[in-house]
Structure formats: C-alpha cells, structure tokens
Amino acid sequence: MKPFLRDFVPTSYKDIPDATAYEAGYLVTKNAGWRNIRPVIDNTKCVGCLNCYLYCPDGVIFREGSKVNIDYDFCKGCGICSKICKPGAIKMEAEK
C-alpha cells in the first residue's frame, strides 16, 4: 500500500473540495523526469540485504520475493541505493 497515481486531476472549480481537505496519498504527477541517471539492479549480485530499500529517501525500491525492484515512475536517480549496496548489485546508468 502506498500513494498512487490517479487518472482524475481535480483542477476545475466544480471538482475541487470545499475545504483544504482531500483524499490522502493522491498522486497526479510522476517524478521520473528528474533523473539523469537510473539505478539498475543486477539480481545475480543482490543478496537481499534490503539496505537499498531501507535507505531510499523516496521509498521507490520495493521488496519482490527475496530481492528488490524499483518504481521508476518515482525514482529521482539520487544514487543512494547504488552507494549503499555492498555487493555492488546496483549500477547507475545514464538515462537515454
């Protein structure tokens, strides 16, 4: 469970709430465009220590079985995961 992207974007007068109160975790834009580099996981080297998942400021690395995967919609490419990965299983690669 986490905040997720929605199709409906309330922008018109009739769509906005009466007060500054709205459904929690309502996302309408991605952060993918922020990246110059992206983390790429080499699952053969991953030992499942979960440090990348733990230390990600954006929480975009999620557990998948005994390994991890990345939500590239919201990864900003900071590189913390790569740096913290002791087995060197995460490499930062240039965005094409």
Add this chain to the structure above:
Amino acid sequence: MAINAKTLSETELFYGHKACAGCGGSLAVRIALKVLGENAVAVLPAGCMSAVGFNFPQLCFGNNAIISTFAGTASMLTGVEAGLRAQGITDFHAVGFAGDGGTADIGLQALSGAIDRNDDILYICYDNEAYMNTGIQKSSLTPFGARTTTTPAGKNIRGNLRPKKNLFEIVAAHGIPYAATASVGYLNDFMRKVEKAKNIRGTKYIHVLAPCPTGWGVKTDETVEIAKEVVDCGLWYLAEYENGEFTLNQRPKEFSDVSAYLRRQSRFKHLTDADIEIITKSRDEKWEFIKKNFK
C-alpha cells in the same frame, strides 16, 4: 524482535513527494511513518517536507496529515491529540515532523509548552542544519563555521559564528519522558527509537540529523554516508534521555577525521586549519561532558 529492514512494514506512507534527490529529511519522515504505521496522524509545519508533500492535487501522505503554521507544530499536535481523545479515539499516534528552524527557532516555544503539559505526542525534528526550504539560511542549529546564504564566507567573517544549539539537552531539561538523538545514517538506531517512542505515553522528542545535499554541498548519493560520518567523527552522537538519565547508544572507539568530514562539504570549504581546530576542540569538550554525564 528488533525492527529492521526485514521486519519493517512495507507500506509506504510518504511517496511521490517533490523533495530534492537524496533528501535526508524525506528519508527520516518516510522511515518514521513506516514504523508508526497507518494510524499515524502527522503534523508538519511550513518547511521542506510540507512544501514537497502537499501540493494539491499532488498529496503525498498516505496517512492522515496536515500542515501547521511554522511556529505551530507542537500546539497543533496537542489539538489533534486532544481532539481525537475527546471523541474517544485512542488507536493513533500524533506525530510532528519539523525542521531545525521550525523546531529550535520559531517552534521552540510551542514545543516547550507541549512538553510542559506532557501531551501524548511524538515530535521529530529532522535537522538539516539550516533553513533549506527558503534557500539555505542560518538557523540556531546551523553548526559553527557553516556557510549559508545569510552567513556568507568572506574575508571578514567565515560563515556562521555561533555553535549549534544543544536542543536535545534543552528538551531533556524539561524532564520529558523520552528524548533521543539519531541520524539517517544509522536507520536501525532511528527505527528502534521511533518504535520505543511509539509505546511511551506522554511527550516524546527525537532529533534526527538529516543531511541536505543541496544545502551542505555534497552529491545526492552521499546523504547517508555523510550522515554516518558526522556520527563517526564525533560531531553528532546517538543518545537517549529517559527517566532522568542520559544514555549513549554508540561510543566510537576512535573518531574518524573531523577535517575529512568538513572538507568534503562545500558549506565548510572555506574553513582554515585554525577553524577546524576550534571545531575539534569543541567536539572533545562535548565528549568529555558526555563521558561524565551519559551512561
């Protein structure tokens, strides 16, 4: 079972926010909320985390969350806690996340009031050592020597002239049920403290050092590393205050090099050897005090 990456809830409650890449503050908020769970009711004042998390219609908190006035984190937390309790609701954790300026400067009075009343709230200060949201201005938690946009490093004055305010001990002096320091470089320690605070009634305060790559002048991938290094070199420490006693959680056998820690950050680039000597000396004096007064 100790809380760690494997036992931590997989639910992400702070997600899709617009914090800078590598933001230490957002890491602290994210992890604390994972420990506290979905029944956390979060109050965040004007500052980085509210600026990046509450831009309607992009709302990045999966749990109940509200922005307070800059000075009003603690007082709004009090109202939230009292308001829920008055309606017979008890299965929640009222938690505040304020930066160093929001806590040690403009929000200190309200925080002191809440501790005085012993309101059942958890107040987490994510300390990135300056007003980062407004563009890196000095706060009272900016360390000696740091260059900020209001403490420029020139020929006459080399950055901030005053030492970092000792907020942890100021909070402890209230006789608060629980206070702790932490660093996003040591998340297992931080998580343990949040978990502990979660189960204590009354006011809890956790001061977590959370580097800001933008304001400190380090690369975005160095946040965690530098948050470890500040502890390892002795300029920050991991401790708790409980039942009137201070406990040190991690006692470095040997400090890593202070100058290496400082010189890798552009906010300290201008410091002279004499400046670094002053910083090292004050660190040693602090540790003398810690050895004498902390368990």
Add this chain to the structure above:
Amino acid sequence: MSKKFLSGNEAFAYGVRLARPQVISAYPITPQTIVVEKLSEFVEDGSLNAEFIHVESEHSALSCAIGASSVGARAFTATSSQGLLYMAECLPYAAGGRFPIVMMNANRSTALPWNIYGDQRDSISQLDSGWIQAYAGNAQEALDLALMSFYIAEHSEVSTPFMANLDGFVLTHTYEVVDVPTQEQADTFLPKYETENKLDLQNPRNLAFSAGPDTNTFFKYKEHLGILNASKIIEKAEERFAEIFGRRYSGLTESYQTDDAEFILITLGSISGLVREAVDKLRAEGKRAGLLRLRYLRPFPNEEIANAVKDAKALAVLEKDVSFGNEGTVYTNVNSALQKAGITLPTSNYIGGLGGKNISFEEIINIFDELEKQQSKVKFLGIGGEANGY
C-alpha cells in the same frame, strides 16, 4: 431556564458550556480572563466534559484549536487585544481551512500606548481574516451568541470560524440578570458537529495543503461564499433559537426607531444601550432620531443598512476604532453599502471610546445635533477645539 446575575464574560462561559465544546485552549489576557477561569471551573467541577489545554501563548491557543477542529472536535478559545494580534497568523489559517472554531474576543485597545480598556481596534483590525465577527450588546446576548455561534460556524453551508466580540470591561465585567437555558434546551438547539473536513482514521485525508495559482482562487471564492452564506444561516439559527428559548434576535443588525427616522446613528457593541436612551430623549422632544446597531461586521449587513437608512436625511457612524491614515473602518464599510445601493446621503464619522474613554450621553445627543447641521465628516470624540474634524 434559570436566572443568574452574571458578567458578560461569565454569561459567555455559561453559553460555551451549554455548547459542549470538546477542546478549549486558551491563554490569559485582561479582560478575557474570567471566561477561561469560569470554563476551567466548569471542567474541574465536572459540569463540562472538555479537554482544557493550558497553552503557552495565544498563537498556540488558536493553533491548538485548529488542530482539534481538524480532527472534527468542537473547539473554543478566547482572547483579547495583544493576544488576538499575537495569534493573527492563525486567523486566516482557521478561516482558509474552513475550521468552525468559536472564539470570544474581549474588545480591548492595542498598544502603544499600553491600555487595558475597551475599544474595538483589535478585532476590527482583523476584519479581513475571514472570520465571522459578531458584537454583543449585553450579557444576555453574549450568552445566546455563544450558543448560536457554534450552530452558525459549524453549519455545512458556512464552515467558517466565529469571533464573538464583547466590549472589554463595559460588557465583560458588568453584571446583569441573565436567563441561563437548560442543557436539555441547548442540546435540542445545537446538533453534533459533523464534517468531512477532518483527519479521519477510517478515511485518511491530507489537510491544510498548498494550492497554486491555478486553484487558489477557487478555494478563496468558496471561503468567501461560506461567510456570505452565514447571513441566512444566522437568520435560521435565530429562528430556531426563538422557537426553543423564546428570545428573538434580528439578524445582522438591530433597528431602533429607524422606520421614520431622519437622523440615524449607526454603531456597534455595548454603547448602543446609551444611544438608545439618547434616541428616546430626542424622540420625546419630537426629533426623529434612530439607532441602527450592527450586530455583525462580517458578513457585512450591506442590504440591512441600505434598507434602514434609505429615507433618512443623514447618518453618523460611531465606532471605537480608526484605520489610521483614513477614517473609521465601519464608516468606510457603511459608505460602501450606501454607494452599492445607490443611496446618496450625508454621512459622518465619530471615533470615540479609544482606550476605554467614556462616551457620554451628551456627546451622543451632540452627534445628533451635528447631524442636523451636517458639520463634519470625521471627528474624534473627546478632543475639543476647532482643529478636530476633517
């Protein structure tokens, strides 16, 4: 219903108790203190089941009330003067967040010079903060207003915080015989506060967010509509109030002898009692004088004023405030009401009672005399000499 001999502050506290607020946060300031002392006693003796929060400042008093309201609790606070100004940041915050907090403000002068006595510069300086502003005329009205304020503020078509103003000392500290309704009557009158504008564990929300240029105007327009809607909800509340308690109020304004009046004095707050006596004296002399008391400044009674004065020859506004560099703020607002209604009428402005200075019966009679002669536009009462007035 029972009769009690109560000061304005005490009467208001009794009204608040009848409304069963769940959270009260307050910081002491003269001349507000008695209302919070009384409420503390009610909490202590168990007659009021509320969380009483001893905050360390007025800023925290309102911030705490906002927090309580943000989880759907009924919240009350009270302040005065410097305290109101100290919490000023939180005023538009509460209004913009649509949190229906009720606050009593004991009208008091603002420093400098220091002065603890009554004038209305404190609340009137905050007219644009988005709060409903009511001005009580006596202790009975103060009690009734306390009870009605929650109904009006919390009504789903309003959702706007409510500031009930009592003239410092003159009303807050003066004792009158007051009818105190029973709790059963009050419970019949005031429904439980229900809202979706809250943090809710079953239905998590993000509150008090940022809204950029694209949507900001929408939120502000809705806020504006909410406080405008208060006009009709005030009428509705008073109708309901009259049915249950047998006392009837007259909406945003209260007219006295205005129907055939040639000269009308518009004022607000407790001074209206003395103006009423002056009108009686002038009427006895065959002069067609009238009084229009503004019970509310926000929403502003534009139509009520226009209707009351449309056949008059001249009007004066007597108020205990001044917008430095211009004139009395109520006067500015009244002139705007006339202009919008297409009424051209000589108007003049009397600024009096600053720092608690007494406004005498003779001064009020004199205002009516000057109205007939149409001598001045803006004049400070209590300053003699030719230089006064412009």
